[in-house]
Amino acid sequence: MKIGVTKEIKNNESRVGLTPAGVFELVKNKHTVYVQTSAGEGSGFFDSHYRDAGAILLETMHQVYALSEMIVKVKEPIAEEYPLIKENQIIFTYFHFASSKELTDAMIASKSICIAYETVEDEDGTLPLLTPMSEVAGRMAIQQGAKYLEKPIKGRGILLGGVPGVPPGKVLILGAGVVGIQAAKMAAGLGAHVTILDINMKRLRYVNDVMPSHVVTELSTEYTIRKHIKTHDLIVGGVLIPGAKAPKLITRDMLKDMNPGTVLVDVAVDQGGCFETTKATTHEDPTYIIDDVVHYCVANMPGAVPYTSTLALTNVTLPYVLKIANLGWEKACELNADLRKGLNIVKGEIVYEGIRK
Ligand SMILES: NC(=O)c1ccc[n+]([C@@H]2O[C@H](COP(=O)([O-])OP(=O)(O)OC[C@H]3O[C@@H](n4cnc5c(N)ncnc54)[C@H](O)[C@@H]3O)[C@@H](O)[C@H]2O)c1
Numbered sequence: 001m002k003i004g005v006t007k008e009i010k011n012n013e014s015r016v017g018l019t020p021a022g023v024f025e026l027v028k029n030k031h032t033v034y035v036q037t038s039a040g041e042g043s044g045f046f047d048s049h050y051r052d053a054g055a056i057l058l059e060t061m062h063q064v065y066a067l068s069e070m071i072v073k074v075k076e077p078i079a080e081e082y083p084l085i086k087e088n089q090i091i092f093t094y095f096h097f098a099s100s101k102e103l104t105d106a107m108i109a110s111k112s113i114c115i116a117y118e119t120v121e122d123e124d125g126t127l128p129l130l131t132p133m134s135e136v137a138g139r140m141a142i143q144q145g146a147k148y149l150e151k152p153i154k155g156r157g158i159l160l161g162g163v164p165g166v167p168p169g170k171v172l173i174l175g176a177g178v179v180g181i182q183a184a185k186m187a188a189g190l191g192a193h194v195t196i197l198d199i200n201m202k203r204l205r206y207v208n209d210v211m212p213s214h215v216v217t218e219l220s221t222e223y224t225i226r227k228h229i230k231t232h233d234l235i236v237g238g239v240l241i242p243g244a245k246a247p248k249l250i251t252r253d254m255l256k257d258m259n260p261g262t263v264l265v266d267v268a269v270d271q272g273g274c275f276e277t278t279k280a281t282t283h284e285d286p287t288y289i290i291d292d293v294v295h296y297c298v299a300n301m302p303g304a305v306p307y308t309s310t311l312a313l314t315n316v317t318l319p320y321v322l323k324i325a326n327l328g329w330e331k332a333c334e335l336n337a338d339l340r341k342g343l344n345i346v347k348g349e350i351v352y353e354g355i356r357k
Helices: 018-029 047-052 060-065 079-084 101-110 132-149 178-189 201-210 222-228 252-257 266-269 305-328 329-335
Strands: 004-006 033-037 056-058 068-074 090-093 113-118 172-174 193-198 215-219 234-237 265-266 287-290 292-294 343-348
Touching: 004 193, 004 329, 018 033, 018 047, 018 305, 033 060, 033 252, 047 056, 056 172, 056 178, 060 079, 060 266, 068 215, 068 234, 068 305, 090 305, 101 329, 101 343, 132 234, 132 292, 132 305, 172 178, 172 292, 178 193, 178 215, 178 234, 178 266, 201 215, 215 266, 222 252, 234 266, 305 329
Parallel strands: 004 033, 004 068, 033 056, 068 090, 090 113, 172 193, 172 234, 193 215, 234 265, 265 292
Antiparallel strands: 113 343, 287 292
């Protein structure tokens, strides 16, 4: 198969759909891979790496789209790319169709085969191509939170790990899912005292089994949240109710109960946020302050660490890329129920229930 990788042109996106290692595997399987020049630069992969791995470098995304049977990307195509997408071309990327009618209409009109990373689903209901980005965001939440706790950036002036003779900082994590567990692991590693809340006792049992004893689990209720916000220095929001807006677990009136300089990191901002005072921010201007409480609400946290994020994403996408390339999309989807769930729009027809709503 002829596979194409273009440079992402969406604002602030530095990730890339395939690494040189991925190109090497595809070429080994007798496929041809076209890579647009400088496509991987933002992630630290240079044209020479791709060339050495066996890719054919092309100057423009127009050439890559024109020659490829499958395009492997990271973000959804944007308006500039719509006219380049051809009938029967496979586009394998994050689409998030539910949030853009314009994109949905454009992909229907293109008659392409749209396979969306975010709806590929394992037998147990987990979303293997979303998990790595939650892992990155969960770990980053503590790295960012620790930074914004510093006094010069208006935090409480607390070192999360403490020092001998001085107690560590306290981290409260809402949600013990992928984000929450990775955040807990990082915070515990720094030596912070960690409290993690969830409404799901199975998750709390798991956390209790695998985490060190300075990570304490508690059932998430308004009462426990109101109690803990008074004493915790960094609060991470990582809750998710699938298919719904995040519940507002910290309301505006609660901010006055927090210590000045407390830092809130709302990872769930992409689902509307779990703090009432959340508004989406960017890496250029990541924080704002309300009632002396620092808010960090960046909607695409993994975008700040494109090297790690590209590797984390392509680790999980490459096996699917190989299946589609080796078998063709129809056979690959017939044989793999997880990949079949990724089919969203096929030759002008919406085939994924969630987008029809
Ligand atoms: N900002 C970013 O860059 C970024 C990156 C990746 C993921 N996210 C977002 O982070 C959020 C969490 O993702 P995830 O992969 O960890 O989801 P997940 O499904 O693995 O975990 C969510 C957890 O929240 C728990 N929960 C639900 N309601 C709760 C409540 N009232 N109190 C406490 N816990 C509650 C669930 O029981 C579950 O354990 C999602 O909104 C996701 O889209 C954001």
